[in-house]
Structure formats: structure tokens, C-alpha cells
Amino acid sequence: MTTTTSQTYLEAIRQGMWDEMEQDERVFLLGQDVGTYGGAFRVTAGFLDHFGPKRVIDTPISESGMVGAAIGASMMGLRPIVEMQFIDFISCAYNQIINFAATCRYRWGQNVPIVVRGPSGGNIHGSAFHSQNPESYFQHTPGLKIVAPSSAVDAKGLIRAAIRDLNPVLFFEHKYLYRRIKEEVPAGDWIVPIGKARLARTGRDLSIITYGAMLHVALDAAARLEADGIEIEVLDLRTIKPLDQDAILATAQKTHRVLVLTEEQTTGSVAGEVAARVGELAFAWLDAPVTRFCCPDTPVPFSPTMEEFYLPNAEKLVAKVRDLLRY
Amino acid sequence: MTTTTSQTYLEAIRQGMWDEMEQDERVFLLGQDVGTYGGAFRVTAGFLDHFGPKRVIDTPISESGMVGAAIGASMMGLRPIVEMQFIDFISCAYNQIINFAATCRYRWGQNVPIVVRGPSGGNIHGSAFHSQNPESYFQHTPGLKIVAPSSAVDAKGLIRAAIRDLNPVLFFEHKYLYRRIKEEVPAGDWIVPIGKARLARTGRDLSIITYGAMLHVALDAAARLEADGIEIEVLDLRTIKPLDQDAILATAQKTHRVLVLTEEQTTGSVAGEVAARVGELAFAWLDAPVTRFCCPDTPVPFSPTMEEFYLPNAEKLVAKVRDLLRY
Amino acid sequence: MSTTGKSFGSLHPDSPPVERLAETQLSRERQLDLYRLLRLTRMVEGRLGNLYRQNKVVGGLYTSLGQEATAVGSAYALEEGDFIGPLIRNLGSMLVRGVLPREVMMQYMARGLSPTGGKDGNTHFGDLARGIVAPISMLGSVIPVMAGVALAAKMQGRPLVALTYIGDGGTSTGDFHEGLNLAAVLDVPFVLIAEHNGYAYSTPTARQMKIKHIVARAAAYGIPGEMVDGNDILAVYEVTKKAVERARAGGGPTLIEAKTFRMKGHAEHDDAGYVPPELFEQWRKKDPIDRFERHLLGLGLATQEDLDGIIAEIDRGLDAEVDFALASPMPPPERALEGVYEPDPAEGLGTILPDAPPVNSQNGGVAR
Amino acid sequence: MSTTGKSFGSLHPDSPPVERLAETQLSRERQLDLYRLLRLTRMVEGRLGNLYRQNKVVGGLYTSLGQEATAVGSAYALEEGDFIGPLIRNLGSMLVRGVLPREVMMQYMARGLSPTGGKDGNTHFGDLARGIVAPISMLGSVIPVMAGVALAAKMQGRPLVALTYIGDGGTSTGDFHEGLNLAAVLDVPFVLIAEHNGYAYSTPTARQMKIKHIVARAAAYGIPGEMVDGNDILAVYEVTKKAVERARAGGGPTLIEAKTFRMKGHAEHDDAGYVPPELFEQWRKKDPIDRFERHLLGLGLATQEDLDGIIAEIDRGLDAEVDFALASPMPPPERALEGVYEPDPAEGLGTILPDAPPVNSQNGGVAR
Ligand SMILES: Cc1ncc(C[n+]2csc(CCOP(=O)(O)OP(=O)(O)O)c2C)c(N)n1
Ligand SMILES: Cc1ncc(C[n+]2csc(CCOP(=O)(O)OP(=O)(O)O)c2C)c(N)n1
Ligand SMILES: [Mg+2]
């Protein structure tokens, strides 16, 4: 019998970090406004008071500097968590992440256990620089791990796993989910392992492979389609790198039809990588083309009318699924 | 009757830039050591003497600053060409490229006609930071164009097209080809259009889709396979963004078997994007899984023994093709 | 660093009733024009605040309350043909360059007739015809870009100056350093105004840098530095004018530090609980509009009626602007797909070389 | 900026025959040890040059000829437990920290027994046990990383100092600024040596920055700056020692500018045709080894025989190192696949929460 607490996605992340910091004094936070202010989204509210200024560090506006410092500190045995105020600003730390953090282990045997985390994703009318999903910028880089939870439980378990991981982990929180999701989260010291997808719904007609905020779009669409007796299987990747290839191939082999749904511009997307793998490794089982449903190849538009048009939603997804079932 | 000159890949790029600078006084160069020294690879040797220090600017070691300055200058009606001394250092300008250069047109109607170019690719034992193929870092970003020529003729025609293009163009030269390729290049004022692939070899048994240095590996393998009566079609993408989807689908429809060959780590590669498109849009024609042949998911290793193991070559490719033909 | 700016204006809270702002050659008319622009800035932001509270604004609202003089005074020192790269707190500089209040309102409300057609929000729009380059959100990034504008001007022999802004927080970015160093070493006509307003979001300057005065960084680039009372609009005008003239005359870039204070939170949602109330108290006394009014009235350059008249006229104008903006439609959804790339010109980009024929597998490997 | 470094050493080419280097408390033994390390650096690079000309080196060869005193003297001022982040021209600092010549040789020859197992080349290897962090090629990037090492030390209460290097060219990178500012504002035990050697590849300092002395940048971060004759090994030692002690005592970072000169091209393939021959002439007279020898001999700290003895011993040692390195095998090809990720510890990362059961489509949408 485990006790549970009702927690939002945001609270779960917060709690996960809090618990790790309580348990492991090597863990510390750095980022802009993470201390006094508790973070732009208040993810770290209360941390400064509780853990003190040594472990909760307000930094200058220096994303590259922050990540670099985290890399150095991690080599000394600490476990830094770097917050990007919005994940879009990770572009300013690109070099440190892909060239420094990601390669030390391979080049000279030095692992770099850091977490870089922050709010990603759209649907909050944040326009081009406060809505990005940067997972595809990094999916190509060996040495990185990338996580993108869709639920409070996963968010808590994965942030704990990310902090304990011995490699650099990029942890992309979907800000649309921060306060929109509330779940019973079990108490206790547990993790959700990096690299494992989760079957969110079983079905035999078609598989939707997705992650993050889109998981909820997929479940919504699946529920709608159920009325017509259509059984949709939904796989929540949870980890973008390394992909859980076994789970991906298993669902493809089961339903023979795969739609990959992600909140990214289509070209060069994570969805493309998933589709390429399914197409190559599950070819014999496929009854229809592996289909991507992502955003169009444009920056994220600001105005709600356009952003709604730009983003996948359940209604559009239902139509895509019906098309694919007719193939 | 057109006259031709025998030119290396490097000379062709150099000549293309030279001709554009002669014809169009808006075109200018900036980069580290591009002036007095003529560039680390001597691509711009002689430019300073001929065009003067106003149009050939040695800059500080500031990749982000260089690209930013190019963006600003382009808005004023100039046509800057920024050299990265090695293309790997483009990671330091990532933010300026994906967020500034790529989005102005969409957000406020301001186009940004700049070229960012430099030596990419491995096989010269340059290790992790002098061997990168960064096209996949950028393929996801709407607003960018990406070019990667495989021949001297294409290099010359495409650099001219890139300079004339009204959008930001990333021009990735493969340094392994710089002096290893020599061709007859026609004289005169012509371009090779961005966005058009080139059929490098016709065949009916299997298509290899590739670009850059790997084109030559593909042609080599195709020639070897010809001895066994195997007809390989080879498509040279030349442009990575926007992809020539028509040409890609046409060859897939023709041969029913597609292998995508690129010199990148496999996951999140351009090859993945091509494979995803073929899998989705040419599904009905496929007799075998679209197969990627890229590098393993590791940084580029330094030692020749390991780098040879890491890189695709004709021998390995022949084996892959035979496997795929047996499917 | 030079701190000639110190001679302008006064930071003393106990300044005498007749405000002694910096000396200026500006005529009475131009001073009243400056006053109008300063007032306009505050009043436009006031209207935006109303719209925000009415839930008409999409996303956050960022204002420059208490620091309007920096943006307005500096932009006023420019000539037609010059370029600015304003940040979110520099609405005033955009109004100086002719941006209409409705444009900003429609931007904030994501309307289809906004300068970006609803594609971007707030002050993030540009218009080269009016000499405005839009920044991106990533702080610091516009500095090298404006250095590039200045570089082009120099190359083209155009006698213009590029001016941009950075917050105290933004000075910590790599692009601040790369951009300013590049501008300095290439000796381009560039002016950077560092708006030192005490905080970067919740982070006080002492956590941002170990120096007290940002102007100390000018010496790191070998360029002149000026420190100015950012709440004395005449001082800001004069010090910028001097820098702009030097730049235009080929004297290269200047870094100007304007001391001011952000009188609200970072954005409308932020109650600025982390700012000690005394600081607000102190700085309220130095309000740039109040001070400019005391100067104008004290020196007999304007009567209270003159000022009231200006305010009333702005108010009337803003009613119409708000009405227009509110009545304007949201953009059509499909516009989301438009405008990513600049198309090739109709005549193409040049003669296309026909591709060499492919090797033909059926033909013994010979080109067909 | 403070320029206490100026008091150390002498930049005058016409220095008297008995070299007057900086005053030092270093004993005769330690001075001879320093001499050995200085010599060793030059001789190891000399051997690498031979190997390069024999086509045994894979890729380029980068040396520190003429500037060895900066790396050696500064690293010599550190204690065991301190950390360095050496760049390509700082082989000397690595040798000070116990790196064996064979390690560097095998790195340059891409051998399987090299510290990176052939995965990376030249001086790009690290070893925390010896306090060495490997940089990446992107200049400037190691500065924030070493600031992070220092930050950790401070947090952990370990009395150690992190020291790294940057070239005049590398100071133009954003990471120089972000890293140094971060170190300054967090007040961590960090020392940055800016090696001002006249050129960045072919680019003279005047094209890199508008300032003459890099040390002018210390004031931009509110930290002490020191300028030192980089070819006076004792001066470099002393000034670094002072900075390191201050840092260790909680006094925060220091920026040290060492004036020196790159006596070759950027790499072995570069003939440095762009450097005026007079400059080489001038600086040859200031060769740090010659000067240190004149000091040792002139003050009677060593005889020519002593020095010859040291050289001969190094030489014998290097013969063995070269032989070992040359005889060592290339790495097995499949090693390319190894070592990208650190595996989870055997016991795992914690208790794994079982996943909630999926919704079951066949069951009216209820979890099965
Ligand atoms: C590179 C980057 N990192 C983080 C942010 C998030 N952010 C937006 S405004 C701000 C504070 C800016 O402070 P300052 O530069 O002092 O300007 P002010 O708001 O005071 O005018 C931050 C951290 C950003 N926009 N860009
Ligand atoms: C970010 C980055 N840009 C470009 C380069 C290419 N590069 C390697 S060394 C060098 C010159 C370095 O000059 P400096 O910093 O003065 O060091 P020095 O070689 O004189 O020791 C350049 C431009 C690089 N390594 N990193
Ligand atoms: Mg501020």
C-alpha cells in the first residue's frame, strides 16, 4: 500500500528535485532567477530558503556560462541542475552541450552528470522564442540523453533518474502541462527509468507514437475514435534519446499501422527519426506508410488563430488517423 | 561551345565567390584569417589583394558576432559570406543562425541574404571537432537553406546560387574533396539551383540517395556492383534543405529499393529525414525497407584505424547493398 | 572610461524644486516635442496596461515605467536614416521613430493588421524604412546584428549610425562581448546604451556582475564610455548626441550606461516583491517625467496648461488608436504557413547550367 | 587594472648580460626543477617536430616555441590538488603536472595506448587524478568549465584553485566573457592566464581587439588584473603564485596577461609568412630559456655543466619515450564504438516504479 499525493506536473518536477536535493547533497541548482524568485514558472520556489544560497544559485544571463560551469562542477563530483528560463535559450548553450558535455566521456573517459532542464513547448501563445521544442536540435548528438515526460508521475520519476544518471541529460518539461495536469503521485523513493517508453493505451488497429503534451492529444483522439470501434494503441516515448526501439517496434508489429505525433516542425523532427526506424526495422509488418503528424515547417506563430492552426489537436488527429486506416 | 577549365572542388568554390564579388559589389567576406592568410584552407587566397580590406574582413574569433554582423549587414543591402574556419565552430553561432537569421522573414518580413560556409566532414583524421557534418543540426529550422555539393561543378554553381539567394544559406563544403576532386568546369555565368538533386547514375535495381563526399563512395560501389550486373541508381541531393522531394520519390518509385548513405551519426540524421519521407510517400512502391547507412552514434574518433571503421566506404556499402537486394 | 556623463543631470534625490537637468541646445519646440514623446510612451504603456487587465493582451506585457527617458532621449538624438534595435523596454525609441500606438497595441493583441500580421508579439517588429530592426528574445543577440548594420553603413559610405540597447542583465551574454568587441575593432558607427535599471527580472545587478558601473566595460573594448542619469531626458539626449556625432564622424562606437530604475515587475504579472520598497520610494522621486516637467515649468518653457494640452491631445489620439486596434480582426489561421522564405525573383537567380548526364548502369557505366 | 606584473622581469631587448629576472623565493633546487621542466617542454616539442617530419604525427602539430615559460611558470605555482585546463599551447603546464612525454607522443600519433586510447589527438586529454581537464577545440569553452571546477571547490570547501589559459584570439569569444563574469560574480578560486603572443593564427592582436593590453579587461569584471612578462619564467611563477594564493584565500579570480610571442606559425604547416621577420628577431633575444639560463648562470645558481647535465638526462629519457611511443600499436578499429555513455551502476539508479497499466481499447477505455 503506497500513499499518494495529488500533484500537478510542475509540482511533481519540483518534488523530484527537492527529494533528490534532500537525499544527495551533491545536487545543486543554477539558473536565472531560480533562487529569490523561485524560477520564472516557480518550479524552484522555496528551494533557496530550504537549501540555502550555496545550493541554489542565481546566475547572470549566461546560458553558455551556466552549462559550462555545470560541466566543470560535475567533474568535481557534484550533480548540477541547470535551469533554462525558457528552453528556447538553450540555443545559446548549444556548443557547451553538444561539444563539451556530450563528448568528454568518449574522448577522455570523463563522464559529465549534469541535467539541463526547462519549460518547452507551445500552445501558450509564446511565439517563436518561448514555444520551442528543441529535442531535435540534440537528438543527433551521441553522448546526450533527452527526456520529455507527459505526466506528473513520469515527470517526477524521470527527473530523479535524470539527476542520478551519470551522463548529461536534457530534461524538457512541457509548460502547457505545468498546471493543467494533476495526478495521484505515489510517495517514496522511486524512479522512472530513462530509455523506457510506456504503453499508454492498448489497441489493435493503429499505433500512435508520441510524447510530451501530444500524448494527451493522442489519448483524446483515441477516446473519440473508440466510439466508432476503432482501437488505437498509444505509445508514450518519454525518452527521446536513447529511443526505446523495442517498444516502438513491438507496437508497430502489433498494429501494422503507425502514426508518429509530435509538436515539432516536421522536417528533421524526432518523429522523422522514429519513422525512419519503424520503416527500416518493422517494414515487413507495415500495412500502411508510417505517417508523421507534426507542425508545419514554420516558426511558431504568435497569434492564437495561427498557433491553433499550426499545432496538432485531437480533431485534426482523428482525421489523420481515419485517413491512415483507409490506406 | 563552352570553354572549360580544370578545377579542383576548392578552386571552384573560390572561383564562384570571386566571380560573384567581381559582378556584385554588395558581396563581401568575413571570417577568421580569410584576408591576409587567405583562409585556413586557402579558399580565399588572393581575395584581400584583389578586393581590398573593405570587402575581405579578418574578424576576431567570434562566430556569433560574425554571423550577427552578417545578418545586420544583409539587412542594409549587402551580401555577406561568413567563413567558419572549420564548420564545427558553427555551433558557437547556433543561436544567431536558427533564431535570428532564420526567423526574420517570417516574423517581420525581413529577409536575410547571408551565406555561412566552411569546411565540413571527416576522413582527414581531424577528430571530434574538425570533422563534423552539421547539416542535421539545422535541417529542422524553417527559414534556412542548406547546401552540400559533391563536385566542383556543383560547388561553383551552388555557391553562386547561395550568394544570390535571398535567404540565409548554409554552405557545407566537404574538406576531404577540396583537393581530391578535379573536373572540367565550364566558364561563364551560370548557377546550379538550390533545391534540385542530380541523378548521378541511372539504374533499376536499387537507389542510393546521398550527397557530399559520400556521393563518390556511392559511385564507386555502384561501379563495383556493375560487374555483377547490378544496376544502382545514385541520386546526389546537393541541397539538404529544402529537399528535392520529387527527385527522391521518383527514384524510389523507379527502383523500389532505397538506401540512404550519409556521413553522419545515424540517429537524427538527414538520412533519417529522407528515409521518413520515402517511407511515408513512396510506401506503395517499396519492395524493401528504406535502409540508412551512416556512421555509428559516436563522436568522430581520431585514430585512422577507428575513423576508417567509423566511416562508410565503398566496400562496406557494397555489402549493405547486397544485403538489401536479398531482402 | 570617461564619465563625462556625470556632468549631466543629477542623481540626488534631494534635488531642488526647479529641476536642474542637463544643459541642452534643444529649442523650446523640440523640448516640448520630446516631452510629448516621453508622455506618449508612458500613456501608450498605460493603455496597454488597461488592455492587459481587460484580457485583450495575448501573452505578457512588458513596460518601461520610470525609465522611458532613456529610450526616448537616446532615440531623439538620432537622425533620419539612422537605425535602432530596440528591446522590449524601448518602446519609447520606437515611438520616436514614428511607430504608431495602434501598431504596438495590435502587436500585443496578436491582431492580423499588426506589423507582423500576428506572427510575433509585443515590440518585436521592425521596419527598415523607419530604421527599426526587430530583436529576437535572446538577449544580447541584437548587438552583433546592429554592429553589422553599422559595418554595412561604413562600407557603403552612408553617414548613418546604428544604436541599440541592452539591460544590465543582458550585458552578461556572450553576444554583448562579441558584438561590442567586433564593433570596436572594426571601428563602426555604433552606439550601445546599457540600461542599468537595477534588476534583471528578479536578479539585482550585484548578482549579475561584480562591478558597480557597466560603463567600466567600455575600456575592455578600447572605446569611449559614458555614464548618464537615465532619468534626465536631456542628459540622455545630450550624451547620446555626442556619441552619435562621434560615430558619424568616424570615431567608432560608444558604450553609454544610463542609470535608471524599473518601477514595476519584470512583466505585468510580476509583483516585484523582491525589490525593497525603499528603492521604489527613492526612485519615484526621480521620475523622469516629473523631473522634465519641473524643468519645463521651472524654466518657463511651458505652462501647466501647455503640458495639460499635450496630455489631452495624446489622450484623444490614443482613444482612437485603442478603438482601431480593438476593432481589428485576428489573422486568418492559414497565414501561419506564409512567409518563411523570400521567393526567388521572377527572373530567377541566373542561367541554370544543365546537369551533366548521369552515368548509365545499362551502358557499361558510360554517361548516356 | 593593477599592473603589478610590470615590476616583474623586463621586456627590454637590450637587457644586460646577466639576466635580471623577477625576484623569487624559489630555492636553487626548485629553480633547477623549473629549468628542467622548461627545457623538457621545448625538447618534447622538438621530438614531436621530428615525428611530424617523419610523418608519424596524425593531423597537425601545435607547439609553444618561445612561450613555454608561461605555461610552465604558471602551472608551477599550483599545488597538488589544483586543476588546470590547458590549451594546445600549454603542453608545459601538463608536463608540470606529471604528464609523461610518451602520453603526448602517443596522442599525436593516434596510438591505442594514448591517454584517450586514440580517440582524440594532441594535448586534448585530461586526467582528474592529476588535476587536468581536457578542453574542446572551440576556444573559450573551457573557461566556464574551469569556473565550474572552481565553483565546486568552493561549495565543497576544498582549498583548491582552478587555472586555465586563453590566447589573445580566444578572448574574443562569448565564453571568455560569460565564464570570467560568472567566476567573478560567484567569487570562485579561479585564475585565467591570457597568453598574449601577438597573433591568433594569422590575425595580429590589433585586428582582434582595440586595446593593447588584455589585462584592461579585468576591470570589466571587477577582478584584479596582472600583466607579466611571459618570457620571464620567474615573473610568471610569482604573479601566478600571488593570484593563486589570493584565490585560495577566498579572494576570487584574477586575470593575468602574459606578454609573449609565438615563434613559429600557428601549426607546423604554417610558415608564418605574415609575421614581420623583425618581430621574430626581437623576440628571439627574449627567448625564455636563454633568459632563464643567463639568470641561473649569472647568479651562480648553476654551471653550464649542470645545465648540460639536465639536458642530457632529458634527452636520454626522451629517446626511451619516443621508442615506446613509436612501438605502441594503433587502436583496434572497433574501439570506435565504445565509451559514448557512462553505464548505470550495477545496482541501478533506484527502485523502478511499475508503469500504470495502459488504458485498454477493448475494454471501453478502462485500464486493464
Ligand atoms: C539569452 C536569454 N536568456 C534569458 C532570457 C530571459 N529573460 C528575459 S528578460 C530577462 C531579464 C533581463 O534583464 P535586463 O537585461 O537587465 O533587462 P530589463 O528587463 O531590466 O530591462 C531574462 C532573464 C532571455 N530573454 N534571453
Ligand atoms: C571558437 C573557435 N573558433 C575558431 C577556432 C579556430 N582556431 C584555432 S586556434 C585559432 C587561433 C587562436 O589564437 P589565440 O587564441 O591567440 O591562441 P594562440 O594560437 O595564439 O595560442 C583559431 C582561430 C577555434 N579553435 N575555436
Ligand atoms: Mg535590468
Ligand SMILES: [Mg+2]
Ligand atoms: Mg595568440
